[in-house]
Amino acid sequence: MNDPLSSLPSDPDALAAHLIRSGHLGDGLPEIAAGCVFLLYSAMCWSAHLAQHHSPRAKLAVLILILVTTLTGLAAAPAIPWLRARFLTARSGYVRRKPRSWRLSAMLASAVLIFAIFTLVILGMKGVLAQRSLLMITGILMGSLWMFFGRRRRYVVNGVLMMLSGVVFALSTFQIEIAWTAFYASVGVLTFSSGVLVLRRLIRRTSEQPE
Amino acid sequence: MSVKIQRLAEVDRLIHEPARLMIVAVLDSVEEADFQYLHLTTGLTKGNLSVHLSRLEEAGYVAIEKTFRGKYPLTICRLTSHGSQKLAEYRKLLKNAL
Numbered sequence: 648m649n650d651p652l653s654s655l656p657s658d659p660d661a662l663a664a665h666l667i668r669s670g671h672l673g674d675g676l677p678e679i680a681a682g683c684v685f686l687l688y689s690a691m692c693w694s695a696h697l698a699q700h701h702s703p704r705a706k707l708a709v710l711i712l713i714l715v716t717t718l719t720g721l722a723a724a725p726a727i728p729w730l731r732a733r734f735l736t737a738r739s740g741y742v743r744r745k746p747r748s749w750r751l752s753a754m755l756a757s758a759v760l761i762f763a764i765f766t767l768v769i770l771g772m773k774g775v776l777a778q779r780s781l782l783m784i785t786g787i788l789m790g791s792l793w794m795f796f797g798r799r800r801r802y803v804v805n806g807v808l809m810m811l812s813g814v815v816f817a818l819s820t821f822q823i824e825i826a827w828t829a830f831y832a833s834v835g836v837l838t839f840s841s842g843v844l845v846l847r848r849l850i851r852r853t854s855e856q857p858e
Numbered sequence: 859m860s861v862k863i864q865r866l867a868e869v870d871r872l873i874h875e876p877a878r879l880m881i882v883a884v885l886d887s888v889e890e891a892d893f894q895y896l897h898l899t900t901g902l903t904k905g906n907l908s909v910h911l912s913r914l915e916e917a918g919y920v921a922i923e924k925t926f927r928g929k930y931p932l933t934i935c936r937l938t939s940h941g942s943q944k945l946a947e948y949r950k951l952l953k954n955a956l
Contacts, residue, residue: 659949663883670884670899737930740895744888 672797674739675845676730678805680723682839687716688763689831695767696824713763720759724752738853779817782826786813789834805841809834866955872917873948877902878910882945885920885937893933911935919944 671677691712698706731739790810794803812833816826873882880900885891891899897907914920919941923934937945 658952659879659883659886659945662880663887666880666884666899667887670895673898732927736892736927736932737894740898741892741927741932741934742888742895743890 668798670740670742672799672802673845674731674735674849675842676727676735678838678842678845680727680842682835682837682842684716684720684723684759685831685835685838687712687719689828689835691716691763691767692824692828692831696822696828699824709767713767716763717756717760721756724755735849738849775823778823779826782823782830783813783817786810786817786830789813793838801841801845805837808837812837865951869951870944870948872913872919873944875910877906878914881907881910881914881935882919882937882941885935886942886945890934890936893935896935914941917941 691709694708694712698709728744732741787810790806790808790813792806793809794806796802797806812830816830816833819826819829821829873879877900880902881896884896884899893904893907893911896902896911897904900907902910911920911922915922918938921936921938923936925932925934
């Protein structure tokens with residue numbers, strides 16, 4: 648095992664934040680949850696594309712998908728600790744966190760909902776150039792936020808790949824709705840598979856060192 | 859030498875030791891955590907972690923409780939109010955000195 652004391656912040660608050668983040672991201676579940684939400688966004692974009700040409704049923708499907716996406720985003724935060732407590736206590740350990748303020752939960756829920764509506768508004772815009780620019784900006788912003796919140800090597804790599812996919816799909820010759828669908832699908836697959844790999848590594852590592 | 863920096867000599871050495879600082883910092887950020895969680899987040903070996911936890915428990919900074927969650931045996935650790943106060947003092951001293 649590497650020396651855990653090297654390259655750690657000396658300020659107790661920064662040290663605690665660093666270690667808690669490493670504990671929170673150490674089992675890959677947050678990435679798996681984010682990957683699921685991105686894949687739902689992708690499905691939402693695809694159904695919005697279909698809804699332009701098809702029946703009211705397709706439009707209803709878009710509304711249902713917005714609801715499902717928002718609910719998944721909302722459920723992800725409490726689901727992660729529940730899954731850890733239910734299936735991973737023996738591997739990733741038990742922790743009871745200090746209660747999260749309702750303001751933070753409300754902010755998270757609003758962010759997911761606003762982002763879903765924002766995506767659909769963009770898809771409804773007429774100017775293809777504006778839509779392509781927004782796709783590029785979304786990719787760059789999402790990649791930057793991903794790197795900022797994760798602050799670990801794999802998050803930096805994934806963040807760069809998110810930025811690249813935003814740029815590549817914005818410049819592609821695909822129809823704009825398909826470009827958005829492909830962008831969210833690629834980001835979803837990337838984060839989901841990264842999370843699964845981390846979880847698999849944790850399971851292997853903890854199976855090798857029994858109590 | 860500045861008086862502020864000289865005050866660093868008064869630092870609580872039990873907390874100042876890097877491995878113990880990691881343990882105390884993590885426990886201060888959560889309600890309670892078990893041995894395995896501390897082992898994974900701090901990256902300390904189980905033996906090393908066990909020794910440091912014993913020292914912190916002896917000093918009354920950390921309370922340790924052995925229990926079960928379902929069929930899993932858990933060694934649950936939490937920062938006592940004394941430990942929390944000592945960490946706050948340590949944090950204040952460091953902030954003022956640097």
